[in-house]
Amino acid sequence: MKTISSLITSRYLALTGKDSSIAFMMCMCFAGIAIGTFSLMLALIIFNGFEKVIHEKMQGINAQVVVYAPGSKLDYQPLRSTLLKEFPGTIQAISGNTTKQALIDTKQQQSVVFIRGIDTTNEHLVTAINHKIMHSATAAPPRFDQLLQKDGIIIGHKMALQLHLAVGDQLTLLIPEAGGQKKIALSSQTVTIAGIFNIGLEEYDNNFAFCSLDFLHAMFEEQGVDQLTIKLHNPNEHLHLTGKTITDSIFWTTLWTKVTTLISNLIWPHDAEAAAIAVLQERLPHLVVCSWKDQYPALVSSLKLEKYVMFFILALITLVACMNMISLLFMQIQNKRRDIAIFKAMGMADSTIKNIFLGLGMRLTCYASLTGLTLAAIAGAILEHYPFITLPDVYYVSYLPARMDPELFIIVFAATMLMGFLATWIPARQSKNINISKVLRQ
Numbered sequence: 001m002k003t004i005s006s007l008i009t010s011r012y013l014a015l016t017g018k019d020s021s022i023a024f025m026m027c028m029c030f031a032g033i034a035i036g037t038f039s040l041m042l043a044l045i046i047f048n049g050f051e052k053v054i055h056e057k058m059q060g061i062n063a064q065v066v067v068y069a070p071g072s073k074l075d076y077q078p079l080r081s082t083l084l085k086e087f088p089g090t091i092q093a094i095s096g097n098t099t100k101q102a103l104i105d106t107k108q109q110q111s112v113v114f115i116r117g118i119d120t121t122n123e124h125l126v127t128a129i130n131h132k133i134m135h136s137a138t139a140a141p142p143r144f145d146q147l148l149q150k151d152g153i154i155i156g157h158k159m160a161l162q163l164h165l166a167v168g169d170q171l172t173l174l175i176p177e178a179g180g181q182k183k184i185a186l187s188s189q190t191v192t193i194a195g196i197f198n199i200g201l202e203e204y205d206n207n208f209a210f211c212s213l214d215f216l217h218a219m220f221e222e223q224g225v226d227q228l229t230i231k232l233h234n235p236n237e238h239l240h241l242t243g244k245t246i247t248d249s250i251f252w253t254t255l256w257t258k259v260t261t262l263i264s265n266l267i268w269p270h271d272a273e274a275a276a277i278a279v280l281q282e283r284l285p286h287l288v289v290c291s292w293k294d295q296y297p298a299l300v301s302s303l304k305l306e307k308y309v310m311f312f313i314l315a316l317i318t319l320v321a322c323m324n325m326i327s328l329l330f331m332q333i334q335n336k337r338r339d340i341a342i343f344k345a346m347g348m349a350d351s352t353i354k355n356i357f358l359g360l361g362m363r364l365t366c367y368a369s370l371t372g373l374t375l376a377a378i379a380g381a382i383l384e385h386y387p388f389i390t391l392p393d394v395y396y397v398s399y400l401p402a403r404m405d406p407e408l409f410i411i412v413f414a415a416t417m418l419m420g421f422l423a424t425w426i427p428a429r430q431s432k433n434i435n436i437s438k439v440l441r442q
Contacts, residue, residue, distance in 0.1 A: 004348075005355040013360065022335060025328045030368045032321030033416065037372025038379075040314040041412045045380040047307040048408060049401030054303060056128075057200050057397075061208075062292035063095070063126045063229030065277060069287050073098075073224030076119075076213075080228065086283065090276050092233045093125035096225035098216055103174035103186070106163055110174070115153070115209050117216025117225075120144035126231045129210065132197045142195060148212040152194030156205035160196045169193045175219050189219050200397070232276050315415055322416075322423040325361050329427035333357060354428045361424025362417070369416040373409055380404045 068074065076096040083091055099116045123144055124130045133142055133154060147154065155165065165171065170192055177185040191211070199205055217223055273291060281289040293300045333340070343353055383389070383402035390399055 003355075005352050006359060008356050009359040009363065013363065022328070022331060025324070025331060026364065029321075029324045029328050030364060030371075032324055033318065033365055033368035033420065034372040034375070036314070036318030036321040037369045037412060037416050038375045039372075040311065040318055040416075041373055041376035041409065042379055043310050043314050044307065044408050044412065045376065045402045045404055046383070046400065047303075047310055048405060049384070049403040050397070051303045051307060052403045053397050053401040054299070058292065058296060058299075061127060061129055061199060061201075061204055062295065064232055064273065065230040065280070065289065065291060066227050066295070067230065067280070067284060067287050067289050068227035073222070073226065074228060074287075076225045076228070083228075083230075083280075083283075087280070090232060090279065091230055093122060093231045095119045095122040095126040095229045096213065096227070097123070097229060098213065098224070098226045100216060100220055102176070102189075102219075104163070105172040105174050105188070112207070113155075113159070113173075113209050114207055115173075115211060115216060115219075117211055117213040118144065118148075120148050120212050123229075126229045129197065129199075132199045133195045134198045144212070147194050148210070148215070149194075151189075151191045151215060153191045153209045153211040153215075154195035154197055155193060155209045156207070157196050157198045158202070158206040159209075160193070162206070165193050165196075167193055167195060173219075230280075232273060315419075318416060319419045319423075322365065322419045325364070325420065325423040326427050329357050329361055329424060330430070332360065333427060333430065357428040358421075358424055361428065362420060365417060365420030365424070369413055369420070372416075373413060377404065377409070 067079075074096070080094045080096065083094060095118065097116050097118045099114055102113055102115055104111050104113050118129075121144075130142055130144060133147075134157060153171075160166065163171075170190055173189045173191055174186040175189050177187055197205070197210075213225070277289050277291060281287075340353055344350075380402045381404070383400060384404065387399035387401070391397060
């Protein structure tokens with residue numbers, strides 16, 4: 001059942017068209033808030049897309065968690081077995097790798113290449129390098145244990161273009177030998193191009209190559225790995241809407257769990273990755289345990305800073321649009337002075353009268369913000385599924401990315417409603433200053 005203030009608010013909204021000046025101001029307020037909300041939401045969708053896409057590209061070669069010992073090697077298999085046994089609910093997969101430098105010897109030139117030896121059995125469980133391979137002799141996505149056999153390596157597509165190499169070609173590597181003091185001794189090693197990858201990052205597509213860990217150990221005559229790469233269990237990966245129909249209890253139970261998890265994460269943020277890293281660091285006090293984000297602090301912080309700054313700037317624009325509500329409600333209060341005087345004469349409380357105009361402004365803000373969010377969702381869906389806006393080569397991506405997350409819509413809607421409330425509360429509280437006797441005499 002509607003309250004008296006809600007009923008009167010609905011009547012005022014329905015009869016707004018009878019006053020052209022009030023109707024025009026209301027349309028301008030509605031359009032301003034809708035456009036401001038649309039701009040704010042679309043900017044967050046795009047910047048969130050940049051952050052997610054670049055993170056995915058970086059995780060194409062970097063694992064979620066990295067364990068290493070500065071200046072020394074790790075005993076790979078025993079350490080891997082121990083961690084998997086002690087942390088079955090935290091660690092999903094573990095791999096190991098070692099990175100070395102070598103010289104590519106061609107007829108035209110010699111250039112330096114970084115060769116990373118990987119565990120061909122477990123690497124695809126930790127990173128997405130195999131999904132970045134664009135040319136290989138096996139089916140896509142190729143398996144490393146089939147691809148990197150004997151002397152096989154995979155190289156970046158820009159290196160392949162520069163050196164005119166294709167899958168199946170052979171390449172000569174010059175490997176530095178240990179023990180050189182004044183002179184560097186080099187040994188020759190012939191390798192076969194088993195695949196060509198395209199990660200989308202210049203430093204890797206032009207300077208990196210991957211081979212099996214055993215082949216790297218044989219070339220450089222050493223054992224152990226430089227680092228362990230770990231993929232953690234996703235705490236929310238079991239939350240899928242698995243019900244066959246919306247009438248299934250499993251569907252609604254899982255949906256409710258997802259909603260409550262989302263709200264709790266917004267109110268009480270919990271970084272499961274940081275917690276897992278802290279546990280692993282406590283277990284391995286003599287090693288360094290860090291996230292891949294710790295290896296690229298400037299990139300990660302710049303992406304977050306851009307998103308927050310853009311949110312703040314566009315939120316100010318939305319606030320300016322909400323400020324038009326002050327003028328609208330002052331005009332509405334002046335226009336309804338006789339009604340307010342009659343309400344007060346009949347004994348209506350000042351708080352109820354204030355709620356009438358407060359509800360008027362909040363409804364207008366709610367309808368406008370929902371309209372802006374809907375338009376932003378449509379534009380974001382188009383950009384996400386049809387990336388037709390291309391970007392120059394200075395960016396990490398070749399197209400304008402867009403990623404929509406439910407928490408972004410909740411944050412923008414809450415921020416818009418808060419600004420609308422502040423802009424509505426200021427004039428609404430002035431309704432109590434109407435002089436009843438003066439208005440009734442007139």
